[in-house]
Amino acid sequence: MVRIVIDFGHGGSDPGAVANGLREKDLTMKIGKMIGDMLGEYEGVQVIYTRTDDRFLELSERVVIANKAKADFFLSVHINSGGGTGFESFIFNNPDAKTVAYQNVIHGEIMKAIGNVKDRGKKRANYAVLRETKMPAILTENLFIDNENDAAKLKSEQFLQQIAYGHVIGLEKAFGLKKKAKQQVQSQPKASDKKLYRVQVGAFADRENAERLAEELKKKGYPAIIV
Template sequence: MVKIFLDPGHGGSDPGATGNGLKEKDLNLKIALKVRDILNNEYEGHDIRMSRNSDITKSLSARTDEANAWGANYYLSIHINAGGGTGFESFIYNGNYPGKQETDRLRNIIHDTIMQHVDFQDRGKKEANFHVLRETAMPASLTENGFIDHSNDAQKLKSDAFLNKIARGHAVGLAEALGLQKKEKKTEQPNGEIYYRVITGSFKEKENADKRVQELKNAGFDSFIDIFKG
């Protein structure tokens, strides 16, 4: 079981960065909750804890102490940037420590996956001496998802649909980096029974699809052709 610790930055009396009618603490929490829900609904083989799941004040040391005591396998801290720039960037601890190469490898997967889901400018993969990166006993990264004081970034951050894209990038990135498995899709019939559908192939030529269907029917399996566009 892979233990993932999600850390929505700031909270409570600490609003984080503010701008354009937005508070960082609120956006961090929204994104983190969406990441949690995507992972729990669509993947398996993991357990998730969060440093906070509501608007509470929590110290940096309390966050890292909880993750360390739990024995988390990965720590992800979610933030929104400020300071006049624009775009997305991610960080790992800038010191020399065992496992830094693996920490960087995992961060690279998460960073690249997020960039595939959002249209932020890529500000790069960076290193810093942040507490949550330095004091965690497991691989850890911190993401900065746009600039709250940049009008274009803020406009995107006001869209729940865009926050969904950010969250999905984080969730899929974590799943790929940590080797989580997708849950099997279940098809529930009107009578309440659940069936598992098996796809046996995709073909560009209909005659090949017809041949496969006939082979399956000859073997005693009910089968049909479902047409879709790639």
């Protein structure tokens, strides 16, 4: 069993960064839940969320949840601000070799999935959730909420799916995860709830990633076409 803790950055009275009609706490929950849903398609994976609704949690509380669960990996999802653009990831200042290896894989897969976005690099920081967790941990900063072009992408449901997909493929490769043989039919949405997803090839680094996301959406019962 691989236990993965997904931490939606901010929440409750702490909205995180706010700009262009978006709030970081809402985007992190959306992306995090998409990651969790996709991980549900893999064998032997237990997903643990630090929060499941819009509530405030101290950083120390998030750490306690992960440590008590004896998780194998801690993933904290954030949206950046400060006038830049692009994607970056962080691990603790003094990481072990395993954490470095995980960052290399996950960072690379996210960049492949989100396509034409500036790669701000694989970084290190003394963040509490990276320092105090007892397992390998990574914090991702998924574009800048206060950059108009980045914000336009973050308003796209497909782009959020691409971000989530990149995280999941990174975790799949890092931990050698295998897909379940059969999908749970009950988890598919009702026909009345389905909407057509147009997966744009140009939004990805290569066509293969677009095709794989389209397949993922189809497995969940959503019609998807590549354009």
